[in-house]
Amino acid sequence: MKIKEAVFLVSNTDWQKCPAPDRPEYAFIGRSNVGKSSLINSLVRRKDLAKTSQTPGKTQLINHFSVDNSWYLVDLPGYGYAKLSKSEREKFEPMIFGYLENRPNLICTFVLVDIRHDPMSIDLEFMTQLTEAGVxxxxxxxxxxxxxxxxxxxxxxxxxxxxxxxxxxxPKYFVTSSVDGVGRDEIAEAIGELNAD
Ligand code: GDP
Known part of the structure; x- marks a missing residue:
């Protein structure tokens, strides 16, 4: 599948305000600074669709993008950012899991991990929660x-x-680099196949 156009739709803190679940959607999430914004930009071949930031964890929002008018790409906030205040951190889990557990059109979540690191407990815990939630x-x-x-x-x-x-x-996995575009076609292909199911 070739991605032609991606358009920003809306940012939310509340899953109930997300766009109507009328198309398949795919969420991207990972530890702050893992390279999520860069990967999304690389995937949709836009420099600035998702904001790449040197100050990780700033945006705690669920961002919806419409891709080729046929599916939603969802940029979820990065987790594990040490500098979040306690109250910000307490809002994070209900927001993310409220979203993940309540979107009937959420086909698959892409969990990003830095290839240089061994499995980190924060990622394993998150993926355990996903498994328990049936996502x-x-x-x-x-x-x-x-x-x-x-x-x-x-x-x-x-x-x-x-x-x-x-x-x-x-799980199925992808090796990617946003610097040279490695892996982005494989991700687009996987989404295309899931959309066709
Ligand atoms: P996010 O916080 O997960 O959205 O991460 P960003 O996309 O903002 O990237 C965090 C930092 O990692 C930035 O300095 C990026 O330039 C860098 N980065 C992201 N992806 C790659 C990549 O594939 N290769 C390299 N070498 N650096 C990357």
Missing amino acids: PFYLVFTKADKLSKSQVEPKVKKYRDGFLQFFSEM
């Missing part, structure tokens, strides 16, 4: 350009070994 997810390894080609596969294998200590199977 399907795929894994996206970001910033693959930070490793040499020969390092990528061993790193993914190491991640899988750690991941499988907590989960019974490895």
Whole structure:
């Protein structure tokens, strides 16, 4: 599937105010600074659709984009940002899980992890919560350009070994880089296939 056009629709803190669930949608989430905004921009080939920021965690909003008038891309706030105030943090979980558990059109969530890191408890906990909530997810390894080609596969294998200590199977995953566009066609393809189901 080729992505032609992505348009920003609306930002919300309340899932109930999100657009009517009249099309399939796909959410992107990960730890602050994991490269989510960059990946979304790379996926839809726009420099500035999702804001890439040097001050992670600033925006705590559910952002809806319409892609090719046929599906929604949802940019969820990054989690695990240490500098959030306690009250901001307390609002975060109900907002995210309110959204994740109440969108009948949410087909799949893409959980981003930095390819350089071993499985981190914050990500594993989040994915455990997703599993418990019955929300399907795929894994996206970001910033693959930070490793040499020969390092990528061993790193993914190491991640899988750690991941499988907590989960019974490895989800579908993508190795990506927003610097050189690696992996974006595969993600678009996967979304296209799910849309066709
Ligand atoms: P977000 O907080 O998850 O939305 O992360 P951003 O997309 O704002 O990226 C955080 C930082 O990582 C920025 O300095 C980006 O330039 C950098 N970054 C994001 N993706 C990549 C990537 O694929 N490769 C490299 N080398 N840097 C990246």
